[in-house]
Amino acid sequence: MTASRTTRALVLRKYDGTLELETLNVTAPGPKEVLVEMHASGICHTDLTCMKEGFPVPYILGHEGAGTILEVGSDLTSKFSPGESVLLTFNHCGACTACSSAHPAYCQNFIPYNMGGRRLTDGTFFYNTQDSTDPSHVLGGFFGQSSFASHAIVQENSLIKVPKDTNLALLAPLGCGIQTGAGCVINTLAVKKGSSIAIFGAGAVGLSALIAAKNVSASPIIAVDLVESRLDLAQELGATHVFKGDDKNLAEEIRKLTAMTGGVQYGIDATGVVPVIELMIDVLGILGKAATVGVTGRDKKVAVDATSLMSQGKSYVGCTEGDSNPPEFIPYLASEIAAGRFPIKKLVKTYPVAEYQTALADMRSGKTLKPVLLWK
16 A cells, blocks of 8 residues: 555535545545555536535545556455556445445435445544645545545445546546436336437436437427526437427416327426426426436425326436446446447536636526636
């Protein structure tokens, strides 16, 4: 085991939506951890949310990482070796009922394993400042990785091995946003050929769902957003109909398109906006099924007409990480991209890490769907 190394990291120190690029010390990997030299990290809306509230500070966020293994722990269950390329995804315990049944996104220990900030084994920290007279700790291990760092300690269950020639900058977002959207269509909703689907929110997650819906031959595919450029891209990617989210006749228009089934058969909300979710449920047809992938906040409640759900056999469910089993689903997505069936390049824009403030601003404004920071 080597001595601790230094890392450049984007550190959240206060809840004002800003990060600070700092140089820190990073510890050597523990028995079931590896040290990864990060090549790229996608920025997810979850990162933006956490920059405003809810987490202890200082903290290193980032959970769509990709890089090269530099050092491995002494007791890994799976074989990983220095020099191998890896994509990073969420962490999970691997032992609870959900994990054991191939649903690790619903791990009973999801919060401590992904957001605890310290090692669960002994409570130690992953990072500390370089002040030799008064070093202070920095929290990490976000989603098992804290990929907003040039060198990060990554948990074994967050690693997905990929070929050395993999375009890491392009595929980094598979670890969260892309698998969430695509997985919601394929795993959570199991959308069928010829079925109608309405996707509310045409950001990276919503458009990933749209691509997956096209690939399973859903029809019609309806995309809803407030931004015209996103709707234009949605049509380019396979939407058969697009609507502005502020269209006063939106519900009526969706019902007209799906009159044969009494409404849309599948719905996905990628906005987390309560009135949008309620509208999505309202326009579901007989035996329709809708899923939420956007975060609403614990203080916001969705009103559901239980009688309508009961009498028409409707379903409304939640979806985390696309109900993905990453060792299987992420390689599947990579193969779809390689085959030209999943045009992720239309969603991704890369930025040198020095331009992280621009990347964050472009994501907040909607100018960029999926910014990816390049560490190398």
